[in-house]
Amino acid sequence: MSSKVLLARFALDGHDRGIITIINACREKGMEVIYIHFSDPKEIVKSAMEEDVDVIGITSSMGQHLYIAAKLAKALAEDKVDIPVIIGGVIPTIDVPKLEDWGIKKVFGPGTSPEEAVNFISQLTGARID
Amino acid sequence: MFSEAALDKARKLQQEWRREVSQGYEQKLKFELPQYTTESGIPLKYIYTPLDVKEMDVEISGAYPYTRGIRPLGYQYTPWMIQILHGYGTSEETHHRTEYLLKEGMVGYAGQPVALIQVDPPTTCGYDPDDPRASGTIGLGGASVSTLDDLDVLLKGYDLAKTRVAPNNRFTCLPMLAMYLVYAEGRGYKPQELNGQSQNDALTRWITTDIGGPTPATQQKLRIELIKYCTQYMPRWNHTNLCGYLYGEMCATPAQELGIVLSQAIELIEDCIKAGLAPDSFIPRFSSQLHVGMDFFEEIAKLRALRGMWAKIMRERFGCKDPRSLQYRIHVHTGGSALTAQQPLSNITRAALQVLATVLAGVQSNHTCSYDEAIGLPSEDAVRTAIRVNQIILHETGVAKVSDPLGGSYYVEWLTDKVEEEARKVMTEIFDLGGFLNCIENGWLRGLLESQSIKWRREIDSGKRTIVGLNAFKTEEEIEVPPFAFDLAQTERRAIEQLRRWKANRDNAEARDSLQKVREAMQKYQTMEQAGDLMPALIEAARAKCTLGEMMGAIVEVSGGRIYSRGYRA
Numbered sequence: 143m144s145s146k147v148l149l150a151r152f153a154l155d156g157h158d159r160g161i162i163t164i165i166n167a168c169r170e171k172g173m174e175v176i177y178i179h180f181s182d183p184k185e186i187v188k189s190a191m192e193e194d195v196d197v198i199g200i201t202s203s204m205g206q207h208l209y210i211a212a213k214l215a216k217a218l219a220e221d222k223v224d225i226p227v228i229i230g231g232v233i234p235t236i237d238v239p240k241l242e243d244w245g246i247k248k249v250f251g252p253g254t255s256p257e258e259a260v261n262f263i264s265q266l267t268g269a270r271i272d
Numbered sequence: 273m274f275s276e277a278a279l280d281k282a283r284k285l286q287q288e289w290r291r292e293v294s295q296g297y298e299q300k301l302k303f304e305l306p307q308y309t310t311e312s313g314i315p316l317k318y319i320y321t322p323l324d325v326k327e328m329d330v331e332i333s334g335a336y337p338y339t340r341g342i343r344p345l346g347y348q349y350t351p352w353m354i355q356i357l358h359g360y361g362t363s364e365e366t367h368h369r370t371e372y373l374l375k376e377g378m379v380g381y382a383g384q385p386v387a388l389i390q391v392d393p394p395t396t397c398g399y400d401p402d403d404p405r406a407s408g409t410i411g412l413g414g415a416s417v418s419t420l421d422d423l424d425v426l427l428k429g430y431d432l433a434k435t436r437v438a439p440n441n442r443f444t445c446l447p448m449l450a451m452y453l454v455y456a457e458g459r460g461y462k463p464q465e466l467n468g469q470s471q472n473d474a475l476t477r478w479i480t481t482d483i484g485g486p487t488p489a490t491q492q493k494l495r496i497e498l499i500k501y502c503t504q505y506m507p508r509w510n511h512t513n514l515c516g517y518l519y520g521e522m523c524a525t526p527a528q529e530l531g532i533v534l535s536q537a538i539e540l541i542e543d544c545i546k547a548g549l550a551p552d553s554f555i556p557r558f559s560s561q562l563h564v565g566m567d568f569f570e571e572i573a574k575l576r577a578l579r580g581m582w583a584k585i586m587r588e589r590f591g592c593k594d595p596r597s598l599q600y601r602i603h604v605h606t607g608g609s610a611l612t613a614q615q616p617l618s619n620i621t622r623a624a625l626q627v628l629a630t631v632l633a634g635v636q637s638n639h640t641c642s643y644d645e646a647i648g649l650p651s652e653d654a655v656r657t658a659i660r661v662n663q664i665i666l667h668e669t670g671v672a673k674v675s676d677p678l679g680g681s682y683y684v685e686w687l688t689d690k691v692e693e694e695a696r697k698v699m700t701e702i703f704d705l706g707g708f709l710n711c712i713e714n715g716w717l718r719g720l721l722e723s724q725s726i727k728w729r730r731e732i733d734s735g736k737r738t739i740v741g742l743n744a745f746k747t748e749e750e751i752e753v754p755p756f757a758f759d760l761a762q763t764e765r766r767a768i769e770q771l772r773r774w775k776a777n778r779d780n781a782e783a784r785d786s787l788q789k790v791r792e793a794m795q796k797y798q799t800m801e802q803a804g805d806l807m808p809a810l811i812e813a814a815r816a817k818c819t820l821g822e823m824m825g826a827i828v829e830v831s832g833g834r835i836y837s838r839g840y841r842a
Contacts, residue, residue, distance in 0.1 A: 204409065
């Protein structure tokens, strides 16, 4: 069975070159991708439940990653949703421990190859990829 | 250009050279000759001779078609402007950053101050800090500016007739300009005295970032309104800065960047003519912000080619006679996407080479990216270093002593012509598909840029393209550059509090009435021919202390729009 991935971008962070390559790489590996924009991380949780996804991926390139991750962790806990979350973009390594504390499974900093992210997603979901 | 004897000699030398390469390298050393192309895919030879530039015309700087420079004297008379785009937090933090940069050497012409202000995402989209959609991004990557008070905090103490003020907005340029006019009026300045820049190129962001706004056709109307107002009342104001930068950041090739910029320029100018403007009355106040990436000579050729193409198009297509319409001014923003988070100090080298290319091409102004931009927002140390790159090139290398130092180079002149040729092919393609706006509305441009980005990434992953520190020459131990940070939550609280106080100290009935007039003016503005009534209504609204978000909100209530742009089809 193919994995279903929710990729989400903060509505006012216009940097989408990274997420475009990730969407493309996931689809090339046969994954189903739902791509949404959100203003409030609660919207991510809602979509994730409705679409019944295996993984949530967030992109952040303007320094709002801590803000999003904190709110998302709270929203997931409130709705008792247990879906792994990964995050990628312009994220300083110094913030990684904090993000991991909030339950982010993996942080992909600038320059990460899309393949690395896709491989990690398939590990998380246990799906076989070609 | 060359005598027959010189060309004969070149032919002879070239034949000998070919023989030596073939016998000495290919046959004797079994060397397989590499196949090189530029970023735009132009195949390169290994050496260039007069035979490649037989048709080259004799040109000089300051004369048509201005390939070699738009003025008789270049940096000898005035160095390029070091305009660092900056902004974060509230207008207070940004003001401190402006002061810091000016102290370190950010400077315009004749030593005059410049303030190229990046605004935050809510400001650029016209959401006030108290708008729920703004939460989480207030002060991020730019200043939060929603009231005349904010402008005052940003610009207090600067002589507005001498300071080059350039707020960098998306589709909120028009209400921002209205606010700036009213702010300046309060300080005793007349519109005709003001000297600065509106970017007025929201469409470039519509296709290069995934943020929406009013539909492209509406955005075009807002741009025309701004140009019309400036042409009538603000002769010193640069109404439009056509941005090629973001296409470059989306991996468009240099030729594609020029092709897109020029096809959109032509369409915009045609719309301005529909709005009743004579070409020579507004074309002189166009300029461009271009991307400069790492293909050193092709970037130089691109900048030279743009000047020549602009001059020819304005003269031949629009019949311009005023030399200022033909002299195209260029600001370069060094390519942020060329920077790596890995081994970040290498980025200083990248920026230095990009600025050197810029200077060798003789442009008017430069923004240099900071070495820490792949890690986060730039720190003070990093922006100071970016300024130093410019100062070292200007004061230590001597490259600014001679105008167009590469003019006459067989290679650079040949490449300048080739880039023009390739750019014209892109323009033809866009016009064949119905023009720039149509190529936004049918998704073609967005598709092109997305596929360029994906291709770029594939080339890195396959090793076809080398990025030092990223996919080659990696280090085990990463050098850590401390990321620049500020208190986001506190910024948000302060911005909302200031806005609350601003609204408490105004006549709300008057504000409401003036917004109604903005709606009415927008409603009446159906075709380009009807341009001219919206800006006066916005100025009245700014006088009634309406906020940027309220003014933009009134426009969008009438026009409608989208939150994001990807996937849009008209």
